[in-house]
Amino acid sequence: MAKQAIKVENLVKHFGKGDSLVRVIEGANFQVDKGELVALIAPSGAGKTTLLMMIGCVEEPTSGKIYLGDELVYDNRWLTKEQRKIRREKIGFIFQAHYLIPFLNVIENVTLVPQTNGVPQKEAEAFAMELLDYFDIADKAHNMSSELSGGQNQRVAIARALANKPQIILADEPTAALDSERSVSVVKMLKKIAMDQDVAIIMVTHDEDMLPFCDRILKIENKKVVSHDVPKNKDVI
Amino acid sequence: MINLAQKDIKHTFGKFIVTAMGVGMLLGIVLIMIGVYRGMIVDAKVLLDDLKADLWIVQEDTLGPFAESSRVHEDLKNSVHVIDGVKKSVGITFQNLQLISKTKPVRVVAVGFDPYDTINPINPARLVEGDMLRKDHYEIVVSDNIGFKLGEEIPIGRNIYKVVGVTHGTVSSGGDPLVYISLKDAQELQFSYSNNRIRSDRARGIKDSTTNMPMVNAIIATVRLGYDIDSVANNIRQTLHKSVYTKDEQKDILTKNLIERASKQIGLFTAILVVVSTIIIALIIYTMTLEKMKEISIMKLIGIPNSMIMKMIVQETLLLGFLAFIFGNLFSHLIYGRFPKRVVLEISDAWMLFIIIMVASILASLIGIKKVINADPAAAIGG
Structure with missing residues (x-):
């Protein structure tokens, strides 16, 4: 079984044209394998989120190739009109803020995408309860997000990202709004998910303390993506 | 399957009901206006019908x-x-x-x-x-x-x-x-x-x-x-x-000649009120959609299809129109007796208004739908 979860070839992203042309990414090449937790780092404005959104089939690249699993989804153009279906079925998103749907309760937030994918309600709810239990918030299943703490909401958001059993999780600064203790807890959780569920995770972070928990670091340098090893004091879960 | 409209309305129930009541009062006025016109027709015929005269010989x-x-x-x-x-x-x-x-x-x-x-x-x-x-x-x-x-x-x-x-x-x-x-x-x-x-x-x-x-x-x-x-x-x-008129000719004189201008005036006023109601419903739906743009972007980002989000907008709009219609009817029935002249509320007029409001609601929801289609999923995370 192929290990490749994400593969990017000669990926280019420009914004604007003529005098106002902004070159964000120039020929990115990298691969992320299943079960890997990879940190994506770069200074602010270097294009981390843009890169994440291109892999997530949200932002259209200028050129290049993107493979999700074995499927080539972008080859100088989207190869499918249903990028949203790809997102719904293959990708889980985690954001800096939890971004839960405020008018849905916890379990509805978690089951929304699976139910949209056609998973029967009971089955989706059973799996959602497993996830919530895994994150120790099963007792909050029927609470609204406004009734939960920031940390609890972020765990619900992670559960939501996992609910569609994705091959890839794209996490955009998931620990930015959390204190260091909770941040470590969340990243350890992501590492465990990557290992347990064979999911490839790319995590954008500014927090160097989180890097030891990752398998690899992708750094945007001079508009290119360069792979680095993690620091030596890597903590094994 | 989760019904997003139901969940959203439940979340903002009070606001939704008050909005529907506000629009309903406007629709109530529309019904009263139609009732005033109907009342004029009835009033015009009361004396003629009571007299039971077949012929009118006049100057x-x-x-x-x-x-x-x-x-x-x-x-x-x-x-x-x-x-x-x-x-x-x-x-x-x-x-x-x-x-x-x-x-x-x-x-x-x-x-x-x-x-x-x-x-x-x-x-x-x-x-x-x-x-x-x-x-x-x-x-x-x-x-x-x-x-x-x-x-x-x-x-x-x-x-x-x-x-x-x-x-x-x-x-x-x-x-x-x-x-x-x-x-x-x-x-x-x-x-x-x-x-x-x-x-x-x-x-x-x-x-x-x-x-x-x-x-x-x-x-x-x-x-x-x-x-x-x-x-x-x-x-x-x-x-x-x-100069001799039959009873029917006298009725025609009353309904077509005498109250024609008044009925046109009321008809025009009613049409304007219906248009205003439609615009208000459209503005409300637009505002309600704007308030949910972040959630809509998130939903688009995590892969929820447009059809599901648009269904939420349309269902909310139709429910708003329906509730406004119910409140409008209640309101008009509560106040019509206080008018000094006869106000006749007919079921057929209410049904006609219902159809107009439902069509208007669907048209109003198009504005929200356009907003949904144009929503950028990347906006959920600020680009």
Whole structure:
């Protein structure tokens, strides 16, 4: 079984044209394998989120190739009109803020995408309860997000990202709004998910303390993506 | 499957209901406006229907007393009566009066008729208290909404009239309450001159006006069974008097000529209110969609299809329209009785408004849908 979860070839992203042309990414090449937790780092404005959104089939690249699993989804153009279906079925998103749907309760937030994918309600709810239990918030299943703490909401958001059993999780600064203790807890959780569920995770972070928990670091340098090893004091879960 | 509209409405239930109530009040006004128009039609026909006259003989080259000033000699009724097919013919008068009540002057339309004749404009079914007119003079039957009680005395002109009967739902074509007096009293009130006027006329050498033939505003007649009303009317036109109208022609004059402009005005006003309601619903839906743009972007980002989000917008809009329609109906039924003139709320009008509002709601939701289609999923995380 192929290990490749994400593969990017000669990926280019420009914004604007003529005098106002902004070159964000120039020929990115990298691969992320299943079960890997990879940190994506770069200074602010270097294009981390843009890169994440291109892999997530949200932002259209200028050129290049993107493979999700074995499927080539972008080859100088989207190869499918249903990028949203790809997102719904293959990708889980985690954001800096939890971004839960405020008018849905916890379990509805978690089951929304699976139910949209056609998973029967009971089955989706059973799996959602497993996830919530895994994150120790099963007792909050029927609470609204406004009734939960920031940390609890972020765990619900992670559960939501996992609910569609994705091959890839794209996490955009998931620990930015959390204190260091909770941040470590969340990243350890992501590492465990990557290992347990064979999911490839790319995590954008500014927090160097989180890097030891990752398998690899992708750094945007001079508009290119360069792979680095993690620091030596890597903590094994 | 999760119903997003249901969940969103549950989340903002109070706000949604208050919004629906606000729009509902506007729709209630629309229903009242239509009811005012319906009331005008009903009012216009009350007296005509109660009189049960088949023919109206009015001043030549006029449309009759409902449309313009009309005077004919009372004795014309005798000439009409001998026309083949005419069963009965009587004189009748209509005049505006200002009655002085304990609180404020009341404007009414007085119907003068011969209380001893068989064509009686007072519909027994509408008589809620007292009796019909029994005398030639100084008795009056009043409508119950002008505040006079049975036995009360009302000064009119130079005489005092006693209330002998009270009717309900009797109004003129203009919506003013009706009172009924004897033909002789009515003629005196309408056609008799004051002493000063008589003296003034005499000084000018004008023949004594008090000796003038009695006048009425119209002669009404019934047609014998087996005779065609139109044929009898034509016969009168050809042999006696050219301005004759059947009951249906009088109804047409009332509904098409007299209240046409008023109904157009109300119709235009109603149309404007419906357009305003549609715009308000559209603005509300637009605002509600704007408030949810972050959530919509997140939903698009995590892969929720547009169709599901648009369904939420359309369902919310339709429910808003439906609830507004219900509240509008409740509101209109609560207040319609407080209007001084008749307001007739008909189910067919309510259904018509329902269809219009549902169509308007769907159109209004298009604005929200356009916003959903254009929403950038990347906006969820600030690009």
